[in-house]
Amino acid sequence: MTSTLRYAAIGDSIPRGFLMGVPRRVAPGTCTVPAARVLRWFDRPGHGYPAVLARLLEAAGRRVELDTSLTCSGAGTSAFWRGGPTEPVRRVFARRVDLATVTVGANDLMAHWSAYVPAAMVLRAASTGLPLDPQPVLDRLAPPPSWCDPAIRRLGARLRGLLDWVAGRASGPVLVTTYHPGDASDVVRARFVRPVNEAIRAAAADLPGVRVVDLEPLFHGHGTTAPPGERYVSARDGLHPTDAGQYAIAAAILEAAPELAGNLAMQGAGETA
Numbered sequence: 001m002t003s004t005l006r007y008a009a010i011g012d013s014i015p016r017g018f019l020m021g022v023p024r025r026v027a028p029g030t031c032t033v034p035a036a037r038v039l040r041w042f043d044r045p046g047h048g049y050p051a052v053l054a055r056l057l058e059a060a061g062r063r064v065e066l067d068t069s070l071t072c073s074g075a076g077t078s079a080f081w082r083g084g085p086t087e088p089v090r091r092v093f094a095r096r097v098d099l100a101t102v103t104v105g106a107n108d109l110m111a112h113w114s115a116y117v118p119a120a121m122v123l124r125a126a127s128t129g130l131p132l133d134p135q136p137v138l139d140r141l142a143p144p145p146s147w148c149d150p151a152i153r154r155l156g157a158r159l160r161g162l163l164d165w166v167a168g169r170a171s172g173p174v175l176v177t178t179y180h181p182g183d184a185s186d187v188v189r190a191r192f193v194r195p196v197n198e199a200i201r202a203a204a205a206d207l208p209g210v211r212v213v214d215l216e217p218l219f220h221g222h223g224t225t226a227p228p229g230e231r232y233v234s235a236r237d238g239l240h241p242t243d244a245g246q247y248a249i250a251a252a253i254l255e256a257a258p259e260l261a262g263n264l265a266m267q268g269a270g271e272t273a
Contacts, residue, residue: 004063005260008092009050010080010166011103013039013073013240014177014249017048020236031072031079031088039073047243050101052250060261067092076107077158085165098172099260101253102163105196106179108155112143113192120238139187148195156199160207167209173257174210176200177249180219182238213256218248 009015020042045051045068054064070092072079080089110117119141123134159176167174178197181189197216204210222232222245232245241249254261 004065005057005098005172006065006067006096007050007054007099007101008067008070008097008170009048009101010070010089010162011101012071012075012107013043014103014179015048015050015068015101016071016073017044017046017051017246018042018073018240019044019047019234019242020240031070031075031086033072033074033076033079043073045071047246049241049246049249049253052246053101053253056250056254057261062261074107074110075104076110077104077155077162078108080104081158081162081165083161085162089162089166093166093169097166097170099257100166100170100172100174102159102166102174102176103179104162105155105159105200106192108151108158109148109192109196112147112151116141116143116188117239135185139185142185142187142191145191145195148191152195152199155196156203159200159203163204163207163210167207170209172209172260174207175213175253175256176204176210177213177253178215180215180233180241180245181223182233182240211256213249213252215249215252218252219245222248 018039048068048071050066050068050071054066057064070080070088080086085093116138120134120138123138163174163176178200179193181193193216197214201212204212219232222230224231224233224235224238226232230244231242232248234240234242
């Protein structure tokens with residue numbers, strides 16, 4: 001018999017499986033933030049990449065015990081690290097964890113992008129089916145880089161502490177993802193996606209057991225303007241992954257840690273022989 005893989009997912013709405021659509025109320029995890037009271041009506045934990053990754057591993061014959069209690073829509077790095085791990089993080093890692101994934105940091109900047117995000121949702125919905133491009137209007141709502149610099153420095157420091165702490169307790173790999181570009185805006189990429197991703201890569205650099213899964217190239221050509229069947233980003237909000245996008249993230253994580261399924265395949269062959 002192969003042992004059960006204990007997998008802890010940490011992060012925001014991306015691993016939580018958030019997607020604008022038909023509201024449905026989902027019970028919150030142990031990690032929560034004030035905004036989650038509203039956002040969790042759009043949570044779909046069974047569609048987030050951790051659940052997809054667990055299913056991929058199970059299809060390879062691996063028993064997986066998935067804990068998504070540390071995923072929370074609207075969460076920033078402070079939900080998990082405040083000069084040390086928060087209590088929910090301590091509780092999860094009090095048990096053995098064989099695999100951890102981390103996607104967090106974007107919400108650290110949301111206070112500065114509070115005008116852009118709701119406007120993007122409203123304007124995209126209003127322009128659906130019309131030959132109107134809301135992006136030029138939205139780009140004017142983007143904050144200047146200097147406004148976000150302090151927040152980016154804080155998220156880098158918090159994430160570094162969190163990854164170091166988690167890697168010291170997980171018995172297997174810790175996979176941290178960058179963020180994908182949502183819409184086709186060069187302004188958003190330059191002022192939001194790239195600075196956040198640079199902070200994530202720097203936070204993970206040289207930490208034993210930590211690997212970065214880069215979503216920028218993975219999502220290239222699969223944004224909101226791609227054909228529906230090739231779209232990794234929801235056209236409803238231009239931010240969150242579609243089911244296809246969540247699958248792509250899960251597959252990329254598995255590719256970055258092939259031993260998770262490879263060792264299992266070898267173990268299974270040995271047990272069958």
